[in-house]
Amino acid sequence: MTVLAGDFFFSKAFQTTTNIGIPVMLHIFGTAVEDYVRSYFEGDLRQVDAVDAMWWETKTNFKTCSLLASGYKAATMVGGLSQQEQDRAYQLGKHIALAFQTYHETKQFLDTSFSAGLNYDVTSLPVVLHMETHPELLKCAQEGKVDQLKF
Structure with a gap:
C-alpha cells in the first residue's frame, strides 16, 4: 500500500510539474529520483x-542532496531567474542538505539521550571517517560483523 501511495504522489508531482509549462x-526531478535510487547501490x-x-x-549527494537541490533549482526556474542563479540555488540546496545530514549523523554520537539504545548506521559520516583510519573495520562491516565493532 505504501508503494502505491508513493507512486500516486510521484505521479501527481510530475503531473503538476508538467502543468507549470x-x-x-x-528532467530535473527525474534525475533526483534516479539519484535517490542510485544511492542504495x-x-x-x-x-x-x-x-x-x-x-x-x-552517497549523501545521491540520497539526500539531489532532491533538495533540485527543488531549489526548480523554484528559481519558476521564478524566471538566470542559469547562473539556478546553479547557485542548486549548490545552496546541496550544501544545506549536506549540513543537515552531517548534523543528523553526528548527533547520535554526541547526544547521549538521543543515542541510548540506538543502532548506528555504519555508512554515517562519523563511522566512515573512523573506518578511513581503521580499514579493518570496513572488512568487519562488509562481513556482517557489525555487532562486534567497537567505536
Whole structure:
C-alpha cells in the first residue's frame, strides 16, 4: 500500500510539474529520483574497497542532496531567474542538505539521550571517517560483523 501511495504522489508531482509549462523541470526531478535510487547501490559497503569522506559525500549527494537541490533549482526556474542563479540555488540546496545530514549523523554520537539504545548506521559520516583510519573495520562491516565493532 505504501508503494502505491508513493507512486500516486510521484505521479501527481510530475503531473503538476508538467502543468507549470517548463519541460526541463521533469528532467530535473527525474534525475533526483534516479539519484535517490542510485544511492542504495552506491552506498553498499560490500561493493567498495575503501571508504572516505568523498565516498560519504557522493552517497549523501545521491540520497539526500539531489532532491533538495533540485527543488531549489526548480523554484528559481519558476521564478524566471538566470542559469547562473539556478546553479547557485542548486549548490545552496546541496550544501544545506549536506549540513543537515552531517548534523543528523553526528548527533547520535554526541547526544547521549538521543543515542541510548540506538543502532548506528555504519555508512554515517562519523563511522566512515573512523573506518578511513581503521580499514579493518570496513572488512568487519562488509562481513556482517557489525555487532562486534567497537567505536
